Amino acid sequence: MTSAVAPPGELTAELRGFREVQRLAYECAEAVAAQLKPGVTEREAARMQREWLRERGVRDWFHLPFAWFGDRTAFVGFRIPLQFFPTNRRLEAGMPFILDLAPVHKGYTADIGYSGSLGLNPVQDKLLADLEAHRELILREVRERRPLREIYEDVDRLMVRQGYANRHRAYPFGVIAHKVDRVKERRWSPHLFGFGTQSLKGLASDAIHGHRDGWSPLWSPYKFSDHPPQPGLWAVEPHLGFRGTGAKFEEILVVTDSRDPEQSAFWLDDDLPHVRRWAEDK
Amino acid sequence: MTLQGARERWVRTGGVELCVAELGDEAQPTVVLVHGYPDSKEVWSEVAARLAERFHVVLYDVRGHGRSTAPRPLRGGFTLEKLTDDFLAVADAVSPDRPVHLVGHDWGSVQAWEFTTVKRTEGRIASFTSMSGPSLDHFGHWIKKRVSHPTPRRVGQLLGQGAKSWYVYLLHTPVLPELAWRGPLGTQWPKILRRLEKVPAGDYPTPSLPTDAAHGAWLYRDNVRARLRRPRTDAYAHAPVQLVTPLGDTFLSEKLCDELERWAPQLVRRTLPAKHWIPRTRPDQLTAWITEFVTAVEGGRPTPVTDGPYADRFGGQLVLVTGAGSGIGRATAFAFAEAGARVVAVDRDAESAARTAELSRLIGAPEAWAETVDVSDEQAMEKLAEKVAAEYGVVDVLVNNAGIGLSGSFFDTTTEDWRNVLDVNLWGVIHGCRLFGKQMTERGQGGHIVNTASAAAYLPSKALPAYSTSKAAVLMLSECLRAELAGQGIGVSAICPGFINTGITSTARFTGVDADEEKRRQKKSARLYGLRNYPPEKVADAVLRAVVRNQAVVPVTAEARGGRLMSRFTPRALRAIARMEPPL
Numbered sequence: 006m007t008s009a010v011a012p013p014g015e016l017t018a019e020l021r022g023f024r025e026v027q028r029l030a031y032e033c034a035e036a037v038a039a040q041l042k043p044g045v046t047e048r049e050a051a052r053m054q055r056e057w058l059r060e061r062g063v064r065d066w067f068h069l070p071f072a073w074f075g076d077r078t079a080f081v082g083f084r085i086p087l088q089f090f091p092t093n094r095r096l097e098a099g100m101p102f103i104l105d106l107a108p109v110h111k112g113y114t115a116d117i118g119y120s121g122s123l124g125l126n127p128v129q130d131k132l133l134a135d136l137e138a139h140r141e142l143i144l145r146e147v148r149e150r151r152p153l154r155e156i157y158e159d160v161d162r163l164m165v166r167q168g169y170a171n172r173h174r175a176y177p178f179g180v181i182a183h184k185v186d187r188v189k190e191r192r193w194s195p196h197l198f199g200f201g202t203q204s205l206k207g208l209a210s211d212a213i214h215g216h217r218d219g220w221s222p223l224w225s226p227y228k229f230s231d232h233p234p235q236p237g238l239w240a241v242e243p244h245l246g247f248r249g250t251g252a253k254f255e256e257i258l259v260v261t262d263s264r265d266p267e268q269s270a271f272w273l274d275d276d277l278p279h280v281r282r283w284a285e286d287k
Numbered sequence: 288m289t290l291q292g293a294r295e296r297w298v299r300t301g302g303v304e305l306c307v308a309e310l311g312d313e314a315q316p317t318v319v320l321v322h323g324y325p326d327s328k329e330v331w332s333e334v335a336a337r338l339a340e341r342f343h344v345v346l347y348d349v350r351g352h353g354r355s356t357a358p359r360p361l362r363g364g365f366t367l368e369k370l371t372d373d374f375l376a377v378a379d380a381v382s383p384d385r386p387v388h389l390v391g392h393d394w395g396s397v398q399a400w401e402f403t404t405v406k407r408t409e410g411r412i413a414s415f416t417s418m419s420g421p422s423l424d425h426f427g428h429w430i431k432k433r434v435s436h437p438t439p440r441r442v443g444q445l446l447g448q449g450a451k452s453w454y455v456y457l458l459h460t461p462v463l464p465e466l467a468w469r470g471p472l473g474t475q476w477p478k479i480l481r482r483l484e485k486v487p488a489g490d491y492p493t494p495s496l497p498t499d500a501a502h503g504a505w506l507y508r509d510n511v512r513a514r515l516r517r518p519r520t521d522a523y524a525h526a527p528v529q530l531v532t533p534l535g536d537t538f539l540s541e542k543l544c545d546e547l548e549r550w551a552p553q554l555v556r557r558t559l560p561a562k563h564w565i566p567r568t569r570p571d572q573l574t575a576w577i578t579e580f581v582t583a584v585e586g587g588r589p590t591p592v593t594d595g596p597y598a599d600r601f602g603g604q605l606v607l608v609t610g611a612g613s614g615i616g617r618a619t620a621f622a623f624a625e626a627g628a629r630v631v632a633v634d635r636d637a638e639s640a641a642r643t644a645e646l647s648r649l650i651g652a653p654e655a656w657a658e659t660v661d662v663s664d665e666q667a668m669e670k671l672a673e674k675v676a677a678e679y680g681v682v683d684v685l686v687n688n689a690g691i692g693l694s695g696s697f698f699d700t701t702t703e704d705w706r707n708v709l710d711v712n713l714w715g716v717i718h719g720c721r722l723f724g725k726q727m728t729e730r731g732q733g734g735h736i737v738n739t740a741s742a743a744a745y746l747p748s749k750a751l752p753a754y755s756t757s758k759a760a761v762l763m764l765s766e767c768l769r770a771e772l773a774g775q776g777i778g779v780s781a782i783c784p785g786f787i788n789t790g791i792t793s794t795a796r797f798t799g800v801d802a803d804e805e806k807r808r809q810k811k812s813a814r815l816y817g818l819r820n821y822p823p824e825k826v827a828d829a830v831l832r833a834v835v836r837n838q839a840v841v842p843v844t845a846e847a848r849g850g851r852l853m854s855r856f857t858p859r860a861l862r863a864i865a866r867m868e869p870p871l
């Protein structure tokens with residue numbers, strides 16, 4: 006799969022499969038976001054995502070959908086991972102929200118993040134606009150084959166320059182990205198703490214193999230990420246925080262072993278809500 | 288006298304003649320200023336002159352005060368009902384078609400609460416700014432609640448306010464107050480005001496003081512006992528209220544206003560560190576708050592929100608932060624912006640200063656500007672001070688924060704290195720204090736200076752001789768300046784942070800090593816500070832708290848606090864630590 010790029014500009018069948026589920030996930034996020042009203046709770050928003058995708062055939066998850074409202078978009082006061090799970094926090098006018106969902110469909114995995122607000126929120130607008138520079142920086146440095154740990158630090162520096170805090174540091178292992186893969190479709194797919202067991206198995210086996218070869222499926226600020234980008238599909242999720250407001254995107258970056266820089270790394274899909282939004286603002 | 292350019296008229300009502308003065312353009316919204324006890328309308332002269340640039344300002348002498356005539360007989364002539372008649376007569380004369388904005392101080396505020404909470408004035412009052420004068424009805428309920436359900440805390444509050452009200456009991460004794468005011472108290476009063484209340488000398492109080500004070504005793508006698516015993520139960524404000532509380536008021540406890548939202552739902556709270564006579568001592572701040580409030584109400588805009596931490600204190604104030612492009616300075620600018628302050632972000636890096644100003648506006652600063660200045664450049668700082676005074680006003684809070692790091696043995700530190708670090712870390716602070724501190728003292732209305740020193744100021748280390756020396760100097764400068772400015776209502780605080788996760792580690796200079804080794808040490812120290820991971824936002828919180836509490840020296844982080852204790856009690860242990868190699 007890893008060198009699997011068809012003629013320039015076209016995707017292999019496999020990548021098309023990933024792109025399809027990623028689009029489906031973003032469609033879900035947009036549909037649910039459009040239904041959010043004052044008073045809706047995070048749990049309800051998470052359930053709306055689950056149901057929307059179930060109706061469209063999704064049976065397994067990399068992780069169950071998350072929803073964060075208000076200052077929880079910036080993970081204010083988060084200390085333990087359980088705090089990521091949806092709560093009874095209610096949405097209010099002007100509040101920012103983030104939907105984060107990772108469905109598995111026909112054996113392909115997506116993991117996406119969608120940021121928005123109920124009505125106007127100039128601070129989050131600004132954060133979202135400033136995420137564009139991060140998308141560019143990450144792609145550029147991955148193409149340069151810089152060690153992931155260093156790219157992580159450059160993203161950090163850009164955030165600090167912009168005046169923001171790094172909030173992906175709050176994720177388990179502080180990751181800015183993690184690998185995703187194909188998953189075997191099973192009749193019964195239980196989850197563990199919100200994560201699909203099939204996908205966890207995939208990550209674990211990657212971690213074991215990678216450990217032997219000196220790389221990790223988790224892209225972190227730590228020593229184990231001190232290696233050049235590993236071919237594969239990476240769900241990249243830079244997450245900015247600013248005084249109780251957070252914003253992120255999450256989408257798949259394809260890394261290959263091609264020598265052609267353009268082919269060595271590219272975003273799986275450029276037709277996503279945040280990318281369209283940046284284009285419109287210009 | 289002091290109300291220069293005022294147009295005068297007389298309003299006859301209920302057997303008295305009221306002396307009314309008007310300033311400013313009559314087409315503008317009308318602001319009516321009501322004075323307290325023992326005063327006459329001239330107590331407002333400074334505020335009125337400033338407000339007149341934007342508004343139609345109206346002042347009147349309360350019956351029996353200043354040049355207004357007194358009712359006959361005096362007893363029963365000063366009831367709140369009669370005072371309300373007077374207000375309506377004045378309002379109808381000066382602004383027959385539009386409701387007026389009320390501002391009251393002391394007894395003027397007590398009266399104005401009555402105006403704002405009785406039915407018959409509905410539609411005549413657009414807004415009310417209250418200073419140091421509660422509604423007697425609210426006060427009555429406040430006492431009742433504490434007497435009928437006494438908890439230790441409530442009893443404490445009752446006793447506290449009871450002690451502050453000593454003069455009210457005295458004023459209820461017959462004849463004695465009149466004798467005192469017409470005799471020695473009247474002659475001594477201006478001196479007392481100057482000494483105890485820090486009211487600047489000048490043409491206030493006016494010669495009518497003894498009569499004002501003697502007549503005004505009836506304000507208390509005619510109203511206080513009656514209202515406190517049987518407070519009205521319907522005393523709800525029918526206009527938005529802005530409550531200005533001077534924290535150093537010796538006559539009123541802040542606790543009185545704790546439950547005010549019940550009576551005035553759209554309440555905007557403001558606090559300032561000052562004593563009772565704020566119309567004399569803080570005219571600029573009052574003018575700014577009245578202007579903001581009146582303009583918001585007139586424009587149908589929501590009244591300023593003051594529920595963020597410290598928004599009551601910093602809303603609308605002018606705050607200048609140096610080194611505001613990164614780290615502690617930037618976080619401090621943001622914290623002030625969130626409290627509604629106007630922010631001047633100064634940094635030698637233009638782009639990052641501009642960014643700080645831009646984001647400050649997004650999170651609550653009504654205005655924010657970026658200024659590109661090197662704080663060590665005396666002339667540039669002088670220019671900055673002139674520009675800020677001319678375009679933005681006198682700085683209320685100055686944060687001298689810009690600083691650079693320098694590490695290395697004393698003998699590896701060149702004179703050039705010394706000059707660099709002292710120029711920024713010490714001279715930058717000196718220039719800031721000298722230029723902006725001067726403007727503060729000349730204005731004479733208080734202010735605050737914060738200097739970012741460091742825990743290095745009292746923790747010796749063989750690795751940081753130049754940096755620590757510069758910070759020790761900043762600490763001592765702050766203490767000396769604090770002593771000098773104490774009498775002028777200007778506070779000075781030194782902040783002493785420990786290891787804070789900012790960009791300072793990647794820009795710090797390491798002497799005595801080559802460029803590669805310097806890079807490596809910068810990176811290593813950045814990682815170490817990252818592991819400590821103490822955010823600059825927490826230092827910013829400490830800065831705001833230091834201003835609010837007027838703290839002298841504020842160590843931030845456990846290592847800074849612990850080090851401070853050790854420097855006092857076990858200095859020898861610190862000397863031993865100072866000899867250790869840093870882990871770089």
Ligand SMILES: NC(=O)c1ccc[n+]([C@@H]2O[C@H](COP(=O)([O-])OP(=O)(O)OC[C@H]3O[C@@H](n4cnc5c(N)ncnc54)[C@H](O)[C@@H]3O)[C@@H](O)[C@H]2O)c1
Nearest residue numbers: 610612613614615635661662689690741786787789790791
């Ligand atoms: N970070 C720490 O651990 C720490 C600890 C104690 C004290 N301090 C002090 O706190 C202050 C702020 O430091 P920081 O950690 O936020 O550092 P920082 O490097 O993140 O920010 C300092 C800012 O000051 C600016 N600056 C530097 N020299 C200047 C000059 N001559 N004129 C104008 N601007 C200038 C820089 O451009 C930068 O934006 C400094 O005085 C520093 O000594 C820092």
